[in-house]
Structure formats: C-alpha cells, structure tokens
Amino acid sequence: MTNWIKACNLETVSSGDLFSFDHETKKILLSNFNGKIYATDRICTHEEADLSTGMLNEEGVRCPLHLSVFNLETGKPQNPPAEKSLKTYNVKIDQNSIYVEI
Numbered sequence: 001m002t003n004w005i006k007a008c009n010l011e012t013v014s015s016g017d018l019f020s021f022d023h024e025t026k027k028i029l030l031s032n033f034n035g036k037i038y039a040t041d042r043i044c045t046h047e048e049a050d051l052s053t054g055m056l057n058e059e060g061v062r063c064p065l066h067l068s069v070f071n072l073e074t075g076k077p078q079n080p081p082a083e084k085s086l087k088t089y090n091v092k093i094d095q096n097s098i099y100v101e102i
C-alpha cells in the first residue's frame with residue numbers, strides 16, 4: 001500500500017537544491033533540477049554515501065564519494081562504480097507543499 005507523505009514546503013527546495021527527509025526507515029532525497037522536483041532514495045547503492053552532500057548536474061545527482069551520477073527520473077547510474085539503481089518515488093505539489101508517494 002502506498003501513501004502520500006508531506007515532505008516540506010515548496011520554497012524549501014529552490015532550483016539546484018537537494019533536501020533530505022526521513023520517513024520511518026526510508027531516507028529520501030528531494031532534488032530540484034531546473035524547477036522540477038524529483039524524489040529518490042538518498043543512500044548511494046554503491047557504498048552507502050549520503051547523496052544529499054552530492055551535486056546536481058544535467059545528468060542527475062552525483063555521489064560525493066566515488067562520483068557515480070544517478071538519473072533523477074529512473075534512478076539508474078550513468079557511470080561506474082555504482083551498478084544498482086536508486087529507488088525513485090512519485091512527487092506531487094499541492095497548495096505549496098511537496099508530497100512523496102511512499
């Protein structure tokens with residue numbers, strides 16, 4: 001069963017920003033790239049670095065530890081060493097709040 005969880009207010013995640021939140025055991029990363037909000041798992045699938053300290057670029061979010069870049073739509077790594085995709089989540093904006101479908 002899925003559930004829409006309020007992550008934060010829209011203005012909390014400006015264009016180019018990363019934002020972290022936890023829900024139960026899940027560690028989620030919100031990314032605002034060019035005004036669009038994406039939600040993925042926050043922990044790198046390679047060696048568990050926290051992607052909230054990474055960087056956004058046109059290819060996705062770059063892991064701070066070994067520099068794999070994960071596509072924000074699909075979660076797929078674009079380069080080694082990571083091989084496994086990040087889980088991605090649906091996002092909706094409602095009344096100036098960001099919701100993530102967990």
Ligand code: FES
Nearest residue numbers: 044046047063066
């Ligand atoms: S921990 Fe992210 S690429 Fe190695």
